[in-house]
Amino acid sequence: MSRIVVDPVTRIEGHLRIxxxxxxxxxxxxxxxxxxxxxxxxxxxxxxPRDAWAFTQRICxxxxxxxxxTSIRAxxxxxxxxxxxxxxxxxxLVMSAQLVQDHVIHFYHLHALDWVDIVSALSxxxxxxxxxxxxxxxxxxxxxxxxAGVKTRLETLANSGRLGPFANxxxxxxxxxxxxxANLMAVAHYLEALDWQREFIKIHxxxxxxxxxxxxxxxxxxxxPIDPNEQASINMGTLEQLRGLIREARDFISKVYIPDVLAxxxxxxxxAGHGATAGHYLVYGExxxxxxxxxxxxxxxxxxxxxxxxxxxxxxxGKITEYVTHSWYSYEGGDGGGLHPSQGETSPNYTGPEPPxxxxxxxxxxxxxxxxxxxxxxxxxxxxxxxxVAYGSGQPRVKALVDHVLSALGAGxxxxxxxxxxxxxRAIETQVIVDKMEDWVDELAANMGAxxxxxxxxxxxxxxxxxxxxxxxxxxxxxxxxLGHWVHIRDGRIANxxxxxxxxWNAGPRDAGQARGPYEQAIIGTxxxxxxxxxxxxxxxxxxDPCMACGVHVxxxxxxxxxxxxxx
Numbered sequence: 001m002s003r004i005v006v007d008p009v010t011r012i013e014g015h016l017r018i019x020x021x022x023x024x025x026x027x028x029x030x031x032x033x034x035x036x037x038x039x040x041x042x043x044x045x046x047x048x049p050r051d052a053w054a055f056t057q058r059i060c061x062x063x064x065x066x067x068x069x070t071s072i073r074a075x076x077x078x079x080x081x082x083x084x085x086x087x088x089x090x091x092x093l094v095m096s097a098q099l100v101q102d103h104v105i106h107f108y109h110l111h112a113l114d115w116v117d118i119v120s121a122l123s124x125x126x127x128x129x130x131x132x133x134x135x136x137x138x139x140x141x142x143x144x145x146x147x148a149g150v151k152t153r154l155e156t157l158a159n160s161g162r163l164g165p166f167a168n169x170x171x172x173x174x175x176x177x178x179x180x181x182a183n184l185m186a187v188a189h190y191l192e193a194l195d196w197q198r199e200f201i202k203i204h205x206x207x208x209x210x211x212x213x214x215x216x217x218x219x220x221x222x223x224x225p226i227d228p229n230e231q232a233s234i235n236m237g238t239l240e241q242l243r244g245l246i247r248e249a250r251d252f253i254s255k256v257y258i259p260d261v262l263a264x265x266x267x268x269x270x271x272a273g274h275g276a277t278a279g280h281y282l283v284y285g286e287x288x289x290x291x292x293x294x295x296x297x298x299x300x301x302x303x304x305x306x307x308x309x310x311x312x313x314x315x316x317x318g319k320i321t322e323y324v325t326h327s328w329y330s331y332e333g334g335d336g337g338g339l340h341p342s343q344g345e346t347s348p349n350y351t352g353p354e355p356p357x358x359x360x361x362x363x364x365x366x367x368x369x370x371x372x373x374x375x376x377x378x379x380x381x382x383x384x385x386x387x388x389v390a391y392g393s394g395q396p397r398v399k400a401l402v403d404h405v406l407s408a409l410g411a412g413x414x415x416x417x418x419x420x421x422x423x424x425x426r427a428i429e430t431q432v433i434v435d436k437m438e439d440w441v442d443e444l445a446a447n448m449g450a451x452x453x454x455x456x457x458x459x460x461x462x463x464x465x466x467x468x469x470x471x472x473x474x475x476x477x478x479x480x481x482x483l484g485h486w487v488h489i490r491d492g493r494i495a496n497x498x499x500x501x502x503x504x505w506n507a508g509p510r511d512a513g514q515a516r517g518p519y520e521q522a523i524i525g526t527x528x529x530x531x532x533x534x535x536x537x538x539x540x541x542x543x544x545d546p547c548m549a550c551g552v553h554v555x556x557x558x559x560x561x562x563x564x565x566x567x568x
Contacts, residue, residue: 001028003359004534007035011110011538012546013062016507018519019360020537022528027537030516030523032507033360033367037328041346044497049075049489050219050461052497056485057213059499063547064212065098065204066478067485067499074485075219078472081460085290086452087221089444090207090234092287093242094214095476096433096440097203100249102479103383103430104257106545108186108193111423114539115264116178116186119171122158124184126151132181136263139255141192150188170533177267186264189256200249203242207234221456228448239445246437253434261427262408265420272411274526275419275540277518279307280377281385282505284315284484286477287436290443298436299429299477302389303374307417309392317473317484322500323371326364326509328352336512338373341486342471344498371508371517372500380518381481381505382544384425388416397435401428419522422543463492478502480545503547519544 007017015036021029040059044052052075056067069091076083083091126147133142157163178186201211207224208214216224227233285301302312321338324331330349331339339345351365360366372379379385390398391413405424406412415421447453459465466489474485481502488496508517516524519541526536 002531004528004531004537005359006534006537009538009541009546011113011542013060014503014547016541016546017360018523018537018541019362020523020526020528020534022531025528027523027526027528030520031360031362031366032369032509032517032519034369034503034507035367037348037350037368039346039348041497041499044494047494048463048492049078049487049494052487052494053217053219056499057217059501060547061212062102063098063478063480065094065208065214065217066476066483068214068217069095070474070476070478070483070485070499071487072217072219073474073476074472074487075474075489076460076472077474078470078487078489079219079460079466081220081457083221083457084454086226086444086447086455088288088290089440089447090216090222090224090455092290092440093437093444094204094207094216096287096437097201099479100253100430100434100437101197101201102545103426104193104253105197106479107257107261107423107426108190110545111542112186112190113166113169114535114542115176115268116183116190117171117173117176118154118166118169118183118187119158120176120178120180121151121154121183121187122180124151124180126184128181129184129188132263133185137255137259139259141188147184147188150191151184153191154184154187170535173533173535174529175535175539178264182263182267186260189260192252192256196249196252200245203245206238206241218456220458220460221454224455226444226448226453226455234444234448236445236448239441239448242441243438246434246441249437250434253430258427258431261423262405265409265424268420269409269411271420271539272409272415272418274536275422275522275543276417277380277521278378278515279417280305280374280379281388282315282374282379282381282482283385283389284475284477284482286386287433298395298433299386299390300393300395302393303379304385304388304392305377307414309388309413309416312389312392317475319375320484320500321373321376322504323373323511324365325371325512326362326366327370328365328368329370338512341484341498341500342473342488344486344496346498367507367509369504369508370500371511372505373511376513378508378511378515378517378521379482379505381502382422382425383429383479383481384416384422385481386477387425387428397432398428401431419540419543426545466492469495480547481505501547503544506544507546519546 009016017033019031053068053071056071127144129147130144204211208216225233281304285297287298506518
């Protein structure tokens with residue numbers, strides 16, 4: 001038996017440590033630990049609630065907009081503000097652009113290197129790569145000459161010895177299975193995706209002034225003018241620019257991203273049998289249909305228990321609690337019980353070992369993440385949860401795409417509860433949302449044509465119109481999953497603020513009953529060919545797209561060792 005420590009897990013946002021117990025080449029137990037503390041919730045106390053979105057948006061340097069919209073919704077819920085339809089449409093476009101870009105970046109730049117061996121691509125035949133690419137898509141860049149150029153660029157990088165982020169990967173690992181030609185195709189699309197995402201996210205600059213952290217959010221609406229007759233406003237020319245970016249994105253996703261997923265997956269079909277959690281899923285729902293009087297959402301909310309996707313039940317946020325039994329926090333009433341986020345406390349209490357240390361005290365507190373539970377159960381959140389709830393709820397577009405992907409892979413619905421299922425779900429969701437984006441542009445154009453230029457509810461902007469004391473909750477389906485903010489306002493100021501983020505749901509430590517969190521459960525049963533190169537563990541962890549914290553990096557200018565992978 002050996003104890004593997006992966007610290008830090010790279011190609012994620014923030015600091016994550018995974019400890020895993022391995023017996024006979026298989027993980028038998030695991031512990032997930034976030035090893036950094038931020039304290040944004042403490043910083044917000046006493047501040048103007050209308051400013052909270054600007055602070056919470058800085059929780060993450062990758063998720064950018066997601067905390068802004070959730071904070072705005074929480075404050076609006078507390079004070080009774082209702083954004084007009086145009087504001088909802090602009091918000092949908094900003095949030096969907098974030099999701100589409102984020103999912104593509106995750107697949108190519110964060111997760112693909114767990115499956116794609118770049119060194120193998122150096123021996124690829126460009127003509128063979130061209131034939132492979134043409135067999136799966138009619139994408140324009142598929143010629144032998146094009147792939148020969150990519151191979152030359154790769155050879156130049158390898159010969160330079162300056163490999164940057166590619167220097168410490170597990171190249172040549174026996175778990176890599178793609179032929180050289182498929183690896184070269186994936187490298188080419190890795191590079192193309194870098195250029196594509198830079199152009200696509202201009203949607204945030206157009207609608208929000210900049211990226212990351214757009215500046216046009218506003219309690220009650222959006223701070224971006226709409227006027228077809230004004231150059232400095234969102235006008236018909238602006239909408240046509242948005243349409244162009246969306247159409248280019250749809251082309252890239254349908255002709256590059258989706259085909260790549262379907263081309264790579266057959267070599268790793270056994271990963272449909274690894275990475276399952278307890279099978280409980282939580283979704284708040286997202287993208288309100290502004291033209292629908294019933295306020296339905298493109299992605300419905302709901303709860304699934306025990307992998308029963310045909311039984312989607314309504315979500316009750318009142319059933320959410322957070323535990324700190326194994327977290328470096330303390331509760332005034334004792335650490336054994338859970339608190340609803342509206343009554344949540346953020347009192348840091350580090351009791352872990354002083355670095356350097358070999359292993360965490362996993363019998364005690366071992367993470368800066370709290371432990372959320374729904375009705376006492378650990379819940380997986382994210383693209384897989386959303387696609388399962390949408391599928392089980394009968395969402396036509398999701399159902400058609402899920403059935404198509406399963407048919408192409410020769411798999412049944414049970415395969416979705418896995419590492420491979422998360423990859424497929426993320427790709428399917430990207431296609432669903434990018435297909436919807438132009439509809440929102442069209443609705444915005446129709447409103448403008450009808451003379452409806454409303455973009456903000458000003459009636460609730462003045463704090464003198466608010467109750468002396470009020471509480472509110474805001475929810476959003478961020479790229480990585482269900483995100484909730486809870487705010488308590490007293491005398492026009494924030495008395496308490498709590499966030500329960502997607503990676504808290506997925507990466508949190510054990511609860512008071514010792515039930516594992518989704519990361520910890522999903523890693524169990526993972527085969528590990530080489531404990532000193534635990535590529536297989538990274539595959540499942542990366543499939544969740546971890547986001548542990550924001551803009552914090554491990555850097556030491558004097559060249560000291562700051563992390564390592566160890567085996568006992």
